[in-house]
Amino acid sequence: MLHYVIKRLGTMVLTLAFISVIVFVVIQLPPGDIVTSTLERMEASGMQASDEYVQNLRARYNLDKPLYLQYLNWIFNFVQGDLGYSYIYSKPVNELVWERLGYTLLITISAVIFTWVVAVPFGIYSAVRQYSIGDYFVTVVALVGLATPNFLLALLVMFFAWEWFGISIGGLYSMEFRDQSFSIPKLFDLLSRLWIPGSVVGMGGTAVTMRILRANLLDELNKPYVVTARAKGVKPIKLIFKYPLRIAINPFISTLGLLLPTLISGEAIVSMVLNLPTTGRMLLQALLAQDMYLAGSFLMLLAILTVVGMLISDLVLAWSDPRIRYE
């Protein structure tokens, strides 16, 4: 097991190194840089920048160095916890990202919980009662859930909440708590509202997970070992929970890893619709304004979030499946 963990950690570091290169390239892609966009802005307001000023500016952002040095500089600082300086907010990136990332994490986790809480029972039901009316119903709902873009779902939830209950569900806190400092009631308020973005973000994933669990379970249900267990007298309910479900759950755990990129993507757009103080909106602003440190940090941190999530799901899988553990 230890060997496996070490191996897996190794691949994770390697993957992150690759990702950092991709992220760096991506944020470098737009023509021009912060300096050119600053200059454009200055020109628009009628100012002239001296060559010396431009050079100073370039030197300040390390833009006068070759690309690979810029990359090394960026990644070296990043690893040490210095995420750079946001041009559009005129603040260190560190002051901007962490709270937002925290909320992203919170919503993603609640989406995962929602996914599992809904997908597992319905997936099991659907498989055990294959071709029943309930199965068809669950399947159709899952298909619709799968096909609905989650921003549309967010819009609909928002719309119906407003139309039917007259409440605004935008934001993470209710009106009365919005400007208060942190307190226990505020925490409860947060938790009571969290399920909305959580369920909206988790909807697509729930559908996928349910379908996968159903398919896995159906595959397993007729495997010889299940028949063997039945033949030795294990009763139906215990039979399903102890044998096929226990095994169907393994590929299911590994889908969690594959689900995370989707969930984090979904969170980014849903939070924009629901006006939540998470990464989505600020990332978009940063990208449009070519604020490379801010955008790069966001992209990199989201990637780290995903990769670590995948690592955890792999480790859980290894823990639950002896065949992987003993490899």
Add this chain to the structure above:
Amino acid sequence: MSNDDDLILKVRHLSKTFDKHVALRDVSFDLKRADTLGVVGESGSGKTTLARCILRAIDPDVGGTVEFNSEQIGWVSLSSLRHNELVPLRKEMQMVFQDPYSSLNPRMTVRQIIEEPLIIHHEGNSNERLERVREMLDLVQLSQDSLTRYPHAFSGGQRQRIGIARALILNPNLVVCDETVSALDVSVQAQIINLLEDLQKTLHLTYIFVAHDLAVVRHICNNVLVMHNGVVVERGDVDHVFDHPQRNYTKLLLSAIPSPDPDIRMDPKNRDILEQPEPVVNGYGLVEGPVWHGDHGLLFSDVIFGGVYAVNESKEVNPVFEHRRGIGGMAIHAEDGMVVSGKNVSFKRFGESESILLLDRDPDNGNVGYNDLTTDAAGRIYVGSLGSSPVFDDGLEPRAGNLYVIDLDGKSRVVAEDVQLTNGLGFSPNGRTLYHSDSRRGQIYRYEVGRNGDLKPREVFHEFETGAPDGLAVAEDGSIWVANAGAGGVAVLEPDGSQHAFISIPVPMCTSVCFGGSGLRTLYIVSGSNGVEGDRNGGVYRYEADVSGLPLTPARVQIPAP
């Protein structure tokens, strides 16, 4: 050679390694034209790998050769041709597969499947090809309206007929049947076997018939190869092999077949006969110096209680020489005698008690005696001297010994120095490398052999973590079999220094090994009783090795006049 014309296939030293797993190890055989060769063995025995290597469906390891007697161009080496050069030869050798389902492309009609070989080899126009396909359908007894159908429309036996038609349409000489009837029901199996036999008679085919069902193989084959763990353990006329199996594995396999006659009770042998060396004799102090002699059987000495004995394959023991203690190494001499080492190295003629000194003790050099010895291809003797001996506790500080060579003229010289506790010696198959164990250092040395038997400076070939390397023997495939005193068994080292197997014996003190028996296929392992005085637990074990041992040349060193 003149009788080569009867042959269709010569396979030599064929091996195949997948990743690190050796699926096929050093297989050699000849196959006569119009003969049927059976290849039997259990799953993982390498029989399918062998079949596929011969036809180059997979590429065998470098070194082995497959030579094929082509009707078009005579003898040709299949194993060294490039794949595109093989194409014209494909007409002469074909394969019929095991699984009648997966061996036919489900998206092609029967006509397309059977016709494809003709298209590839540009034979005939469309009408002629169709005519040939129709002939083949008749030949394999399928109806003509099969032409436009797809494989899914046929039963297993019928699909196998399609596969046979595809293989035979190019008029091949050699057909490899890889478990062709294994997946079929008995009655269908009988039909296909009859069909194959009829086709062989009409078309003069040569078959290699790979199967795990010994009854089927016995029915249709003349000769058989029995395979186990990638190695051919037994071969020969099929009736002879099945009626008089020599190897344990063959016996095990045959004993496991349930007879269809309820009055003949099955008596399966225990699998253990494969895994454990079998005790041959026991009751000696410390057995050493084993060497195989064609007439006497295995010769061995008892270091503690004295004497040299011979044990034959029926486990009968005869004394050869009596009451001579301390013989640590022995070799056969061409003059109907043997060379033995102890306090000195001497020659003894069989049946005579007199010893003739070949190499005397050299006390000035701290030499208290000699240990294991071996011979090179020319008949020179290599023997190590003990600086101080753990066997003869003479109170001296341990000192390094030397390695001597006794040349054919009887003169000796030192060829290597600084051996802490000299032990087993053995030459590689090409004679260019000498392996030598040093028990105290726990290492096997490796010397390159120069001209006149001189040795280049040594390198450490292998280092043991537990126990001490003792006597050693080299096999035909270059593997080095080292008795490990203390670890209770024999380590099998590859020529690259890696260990690939370990054979345990029930006692820890494993002193030496040598190959013997017919074809040098039996590994004799000798043991001692931990050196405890008066203890008589030393003995001889034998083990069915999966390779042949390297034959040792008898010493040809000139014997001085007495």
Add this chain to the structure above:
Amino acid sequence: MMTDNILEIRNLGVRFQTDTGVTNALNDVNFDVPRGKVTAIVGESGSGKSVTANCIMRLLQPPGKIVSGSIQFNPSRTEPFDIVAIRDRDPRIYELHGGLISMVFQEPMTALSPVHRVGNQVSEAILCHRDVSKEGAMAEARDMLRRVGIPNIDTRIEMYPFEFSGGMRQRVVIAMALVCNPEVLICDEPTTALDVTIQAEILTLIKDLQAELSNSIIFITHDIGIVAQIADYVVVMYQGRVLEIGTVRQVLKDPLHPYTKGLLAAIPGNVPKNVRLSTIATAVGDADITTPFPLKSVGDGRLVSLP
């Protein structure tokens, strides 16, 4: 005693309904399973051997359906019942599964759950049928595993099936089937997936255990050699019908039905070398083997389906 049967199967009919049509998998199958003996059901693929076993175990899956007949369990003793007639939720089903009748399947590689320890899987069979503590069940499981010849029990019992070889797994499956000492053990081609040397070991094991525990065994196979070695009685099946019933010597030494004759003649070991194998088609010749004649008694307890 002639009538001491553990199972009496009468007029059993099974039908498979699929998109491509209706197949009669079993037609009017009749045979008895004598107590304490080994009854072999022999036949080629599609003969209905495994379907029969699944009916006895009540494990027949849709689209298969029992359409007629009865399987009387323990007819000559107390509390006999008809396995076909009891309902799905009847508690006797769970008693039947593993308690009264156990089964050993063809594929030892897949018959065990890959994620549960071997000891757990064997002891579970005990916990399903008897009110014992987990420790007690585990101790019994350990004992059974030792009896089927698993070495180093203390470590093996904590291991997972994938750490076992095929032969060892089949031993575990046998231990699992026998641990509750069932009246009937059904072995459905338990050695087909194994190498011949392992097969010999497993057959010896089953024979030895049967002698020791004196259960009744139904042994399903297509291999006449295995039948000859293990069976006391033989039931020959072909296309969902029973063609011939008798003791192993009667059937194998003096077959009456043309199909049985053909089956025996097609075995390569039974024919001298260089003599063509007889196929069933040639052996049967003009005889009618497709018409379902009812079984009729021909003396010595033999039954055969002939006009």
Add this chain to the structure above:
Amino acid sequence: MSEVVLEQPPKAIPLETPEELNLLTPRQLAWRRFKRHRLALISGVILVIMYLVAGFAEFFAPYVTTSRNVSAINAPPMDVRFFEHDGTFHIRPFVYGYDLHINEHTWAREYTENPEKIYPLRFFARGETYELWNLFEGDIHLFIAENEEGEGYIHFLGTDQLGRDVFSRVIYGGRISLSIGMLGIGLTLFLGVLFGGFAGYLGGWVDRIVQRMIEVLQSLPTLPLWMALTAALPAHWSSLRIYFGVTIILSLFGWTALARQVRGRFLALRNEDFVIAARLIGSGQNRIIFKHMMPSFLSHTITTATLAVPGVILGETALSFLGIGIRPPIVSWGVLMEQAQNYQVISMTPWILYPGLFVVIAVMAFNVLGDGLRDAADPYNMGGQ
């Protein structure tokens, strides 16, 4: 040949499948299996209709995308009627025209139907002129609404804040969204087969590098990355270039699943007996790949591709919704929903969410179709079992 003793034909052994199944080709068998999947069949039909309508958007849409009806701004959907309020039946369907009121409290526009204004539907009638695919000029529309005086309008799904017909724009938007789905998947297919094929065929270090690449790409949250890349598309690009730019970006990260599958199939097929058999009869490399291996993984590849189309459509919709994907004047379903950014707008004019409904239908249809194709694609899944 005459020496061969003929067995009795093996008629005593029954065939495993009924006779009529035996005569079918593998393609016919696949079609049989596909047909059994009723929902997939329906989905296929729905998709064909959607693509047809989108392809001939100019004809099917009553208006062009830029056409504004100033008398119906933010107007709700109209009902198509056969009966007047008083119960009079018309064989030709019609719609009522709108009267506009301004709500005095909220200043919101409120529309009421005016039973006086009857605009009958006219089919294959002349309406606004258009250029079909920018090539052929025309003015025939499938339907328009016009009374005798030449007045009238029809807004099936209402209008937006500029008075543009939502239904027409949905049809035009479908052209972009659906074609991005197809084009994107074409590209994905190309990359997937290329990388997967190389990895599977060459093996060794090429395989390891491709595998590593796949792993890295699969562990990236796609939307933020798509956002970064589309945000980098220069503002001055023409709509067409943006269209292709977005398509390429969407495919750039979508090929991994496909490549993985192609690689796996390639490896598995390479060791299939019938492929080895082909090699042993002397088939060249090309023949083996194209004649024996390709057909059997093509079906799988097409299935996977079908199942990947929804991802591309949803991706485009999301990006355009955020205002960084397809840019007006070109419309896509995502662009159409861009207006619906907050609930005030939605609660006033909920019908601007209709494009979303079409996204859902298209994506669902692709998913179900993919399921059906997958079941049908397996050549060994014969008969009914």
